[in-house]
Amino acid sequence: GDSVTQMEGPVTLSEEAFLTINCTYTATGYPSLFWYVQYPGEGLQLLLKATKADDKGSNKGFEATYRKETTSFHLEKGSVQVSDSAVYFCALAANFGNEKLTFGTGTRLTIIP
Amino acid sequence: GAGVSQSPSNKVTEKGKDVELRCDPISGHTALYWYRQSLGQGLEFLIYFQGNSAPDKSGLPSDRFSAERTGGSVSTLTIQRTQQEDSAVYLCASSLTSPHSNQPQHFGDGTRLSIL
Numbered sequence: 001g002d003s004v005t006q007m008e009g010p011v012t013l014s015e016e017a018f019l020t021i022n023c024t025y026t027a028t029g030y031p032s033l034f035w036y037v038q039y040p041g042e043g044l045q046l047l048l049k050a051t052k053a054d055d056k057g058s059n060k061g062f063e064a065t066y067r068k069e070t071t072s073f074h075l076e077k078g079s080v081q082v083s084d085s086a087v088y089f090c091a092l093a094a095n096f097g098n099e100k101l102t103f104g105t106g107t108r109l110t111i112i113p
Numbered sequence: 114g115a116g117v118s119q120s121p122s123n124k125v126t127e128k129g130k131d132v133e134l135r136c137d138p139i140s141g142h143t144a145l146y147w148y149r150q151s152l153g154q155g156l157e158f159l160i161y162f163q164g165n166s167a168p169d170k171s172g173l174p175s176d177r178f179s180a181e182r183t184g185g186s187v188s189t190l191t192i193q194r195t196q197q198e199d200s201a202v203y204l205c206a207s208s209l210t211s212p213h214s215n216q217p218q219h220f221g222d223g224t225r226l227s228i229l
Contacts, residue, residue: 034217036220042222043204043220043221043222043223044156044204044220045219045220046217046218046219049217052140055228087187089156091156099144099208099216099218100144100146100158100161100169100172101146101148101156101159102158103148103155103156103157104155105155106155106156109187
């Protein structure tokens with residue numbers, strides 16, 4: 001079945017450090033890929049998405065590129081801030097018309113000043 | 114409000130009782146989803162409603178779980194004869210339907226269910 005594997009946390013970085021959270025997937029067909037974020041005390045919200053190979057999703061300084069050859073969708077940010085502290089979830093929607101999300105286990109990120 | 118609304122925000126009940134969780138999706142969103150977020154299991158899909166089509170119930174963990182969506186809007190998730198392993202945060206999401214690509218899902222704040 002479909003699955004998403006992402007970097008185990010927790011991850012702790014200093015402010016202005018470079019961030020990478022790895023995400024790989026297994027799916028048949030051509031899934032859409034997403035990163036969701038859950039800030040402390042808040043609900044889950046979409047951070048960025050990519051719907052086909054080589055697409056790059058970006059938002060709030062975060063980027064992720066859909067790599068079909070490596071079945072990956074790694075999340076990156078060049079300079080993290082304390083306000084980026086949250087839990088990050090990689091997810092896929094398997095095929096168009098089958099839109100339920102399969103999530104990774106989540107990665108807790110803490111940024112220290 | 115403009116977002117997905119869930120109620121109650123917290124529910125504590127005794128083992129064996131039935132519970133109902135409610136979700137009000139964003140107006141105009143035809144797709145509605147229920148997920149469960151629990152320790153050790155992460156985020157799991159439960160059930161998916163799309164318009165007037167038969168729901169995708171493939172994620173429901175047992176026949177104690179059921180859900181309805183009345184009038185294509187509000188949805189209720191019912192758990193009968195609750196067990197301690199049902200303790201989790203139950204999340205509802207809704208999305209538009211596009212003929213071109215999967216649309217992002219908008220999540221509510223969830224109902225935190227605790228079974229004593």
